[in-house]
Amino acid sequence: MTERFLRACRREPVDATPVWFMRQAGRSLPEYRAIRERASLVEITQDAALCAEVTLQPVRRLGVDAAILFADITTPLPGIGVQLDIVDGVGPVIERPIRTLDDVARLRRFDAVAAVGPLLDAIRLVRRDAAVPLIGFAGAPFTLASYLVEGRSSRDAIGLKTLLHQSPVVVDRLMAALVDMTLGYVGAQVAAGVQAVQIFDSWVGTLSPFDYERSVAPHTSRLFAGLAELAVPTIHFGTGSAGLLRSMAAAGGDVIGLDWRIDLADGWGLVPDRAVQGNLDPSLLLGPFEAVADQARWILGQAGGRPGHVFNLGHGVLPATDPDDLRRLVDLVHATTARSEALAAVEAP
């Protein structure tokens, strides 16, 4: 059932629980590492054929139920005039971090075709060749702002939080500009053919509920309101978000992504009117497969066969992961949850 993933996003019955993995395209795959020997991450995203190939690699090798566009969360930023470098082992490094209203005012209007044309072509190529749905993605305004203000990935986002408290108007305008950019970016992805969109708010878990509600949620809500008009399912993902799940769901998302630090049943209980995605601890895949299988069965037990569960890790695949274990995990989830199509149809509302 190639519609398995999209049906689960809509909380419709499925023949087996769909599976995909965040960062499934990437360094855990030898065929990806082979390409990286001759092309940088940025070069891949600027070459439609290469980008499509990397996007499709995990679909072929792992048997996942969805492809996710290969790009970095910072890929659209040069399109608004932000100069950055992606440094191996460090991640994105911003040349001139944003600190003032002038810095924000200098950001340009985003033109998707000019900024990410090859990526949009890659989407068309993947759609032509893939038997499974293609997920587009973008960063949420808070997480993007953390890169822009900190200048690089930061564990506690303390630079952004300090600016948020000291100069709230700067962060407010910055996030507003980032929402405008992201609506243009994701709108272009959908126009080119992506069939679902995941918004990554990877650093949101550094915020207190108070600051999230007051300063961040209004922007994230505006983003999801805009995405709703694109009429594709949306996934809202954060890490360390156990204390924020209700607020995040209120901001939007047909599917709420859970990290591994909360029981799936508890997380789903906080957002009962949504589908959920998750939530195997990615570090388990560095250990024996038996521990992976145990936790996968535990998670599936918590989902209890309810419609609306997309199986995933609680965060991205770690580079040292053995792809054979990922393949076994996909098979395990499918085999454990397999139901006949007829049964799925009977249970349809």
Add this chain to the structure above:
Amino acid sequence: MTADVPTLAPLTHRMTGQARMLAAARRSPVDATPVWFMRQAGGSLPRYLALRERHSVEAIARTPELCAEVSLMPLEAYGVDGAVMFADIMLPVAAMGVDLTLTSAGPVIASPIRSAGDVEHLRPLDPEADVGFILEAIAIVRRELAGRAALIGLTGGPFTLACYLIEGGPSRDQAIAKAFMHREPDAWAALMDRLTVALSAYVEAQIRAGAHVIQVFDSWVGTLGPADYVRFAQPYSTRVLAAAAAVPTIHFGVGTAGILDHFAAAGGDVIGIDARQSLAEAWQRLGADRAIQGNLEPARLLAGWPVIEAGARAVLDEAGGQPGHIFNLGHAAPRETDPGLLRELVSFVHSATTRQSP
């Protein structure tokens, strides 16, 4: 309460800091909400910085008089109700035969534990012989406090210490430690058991030396999923907390919103939470038989007084004046925090919560 004990608090406060902390830990009424700050000893206090020009952190920690002096500084500087010992959580581990260096980025372990054989090399801890300097410092602080504030002894949680020993230093996701625990569950259990026995002896010795309260810092448990916490960490935390049961215990973790029920089940008269969950929601989940500690966002300390005040007010509103709240940050104070602001924060919490003396 006693009016004959010298106090730094305004005259309207008739309880001493010690009485206030201990009453709150037991959920008894207080005349004002008690306050202390994680990592309050050290930081950017001018007197501490002056001391640091002459002594290394390691030397301060290992010299009872200096350690006591630094532990006492926040009392005068901020007017806090608790004096936490200036003692790195790795000190008992160093005494168990682990070659480690304390750096500003955290501890660095020369030979991280990677096998069952490595676990065998950990010696048992004899607190009086191995970390007598901390116990002496506790005795000095206890004497100098003379009731003005509660003396808070501390230990790392077994999981957090095991993570450092296996990772070899600070790590964001503890991926190596978690892979080890799944791949070698027996070696993990042996390591955790050794740490638990040592830490239990350590807290018992601190209590004998004069600690009024013990806080268990299990800073990294928030990297575990609930099922793994229950299997690989909780049984050991339970034993350490039980060993400290002669005094009120504070059980603190970071990022615990998703495992809070299991975390609290391990023990602690007071549950310490970070800023990433609502204090009111967490307290409701914990139930009326627990006190709670927290949870001002530490990043606010870098943003000036109005931002701090607004955050503190929100925390106090969530606590709703119920008995059993100890005000603290959600995690350690940033090292560059302006000491004057911490003093202002203590005064604010005391005056905003002043009630009739019970």
